[in-house]
Amino acid sequence: MKARVFITLKNGVLDPQGKAIGHALNGLGFGSVGEVRQGKVIDLELSGSDAEAAKADIKAMCEKLLANTVIEKYEIELK
């Protein structure tokens, strides 16, 4: 089974990298771009076929290591 985890900064946490990307896009002439927030994508390959168990496992992985829940939130997508 494959899974994709999206890790992004929580709302309200300043994102200097996102801000710089936004400025750069504006500088390239993409004037429609307002706020930009960036994050991480982590692809996982898992053994087993129980989707619910996999989701619970990945949630534990996010809480323990993949995300810092002080500043980040995560979303899990099973494929």
Add this chain to the structure above:
Amino acid sequence: MKSAVIVFPAANCDRDAQTALTQMTGKAPHMVWHQDSELPDVDLVVLPGGFSYGDYLRCGAMANQSNIMGAIKTHADKGGAVLGICNGFQVLTEAGLLPGALMRNAGLKFLCKPVALTVEETQSSFTRKYDKGQEIHIPIAHGEGNYYADENTLDRLEGEGRVVFRYRDNPNGSARDIAGILNEKRNVLGLMPHPERVVDDALGGIDGRGIFQSLIEALS
């Protein structure tokens, strides 16, 4: 005072800490490999600066998974002193021994320069030899020193006198100019500046000595 420095792969300031501790205490610290699971009998544990595990995933995140972290948490729970410098501060926040997180510098650049700090708090084993409000100069060297915590946590830190050092001219966007904080029990200090780099006049300053002198007085 007996001390230990934790050696993580790619934390490159462990020897600076070793040299400073040897010079200040007259005793060489134990150098403890991150895969060990026990600490020697020490009063102070130092988590040094550097880039443990290449800052993979997040700075401090992988180091927090090391074997030795369990022993460090036990040491801290028992009231033992823990000093986290730069990357060591990042590891302590990842470990939950200190609140908040260290994020990318607001200006996105790695900053390596001396900065002026105000000693905000002298009621601690780490700062009793400084004067309250004293200006000291200590170098920083980090890309991710932008201290973040939610407003409630920040208010609590301030209210409990746990903001120990503040930048006079905030270099990295840190909330409320915070450069160093204590845990609730006041036995764990994390700071982004490098006091171990300024204990010898030959290296441009001695303002970092106060932390080591305070610890020696408090723990010996």
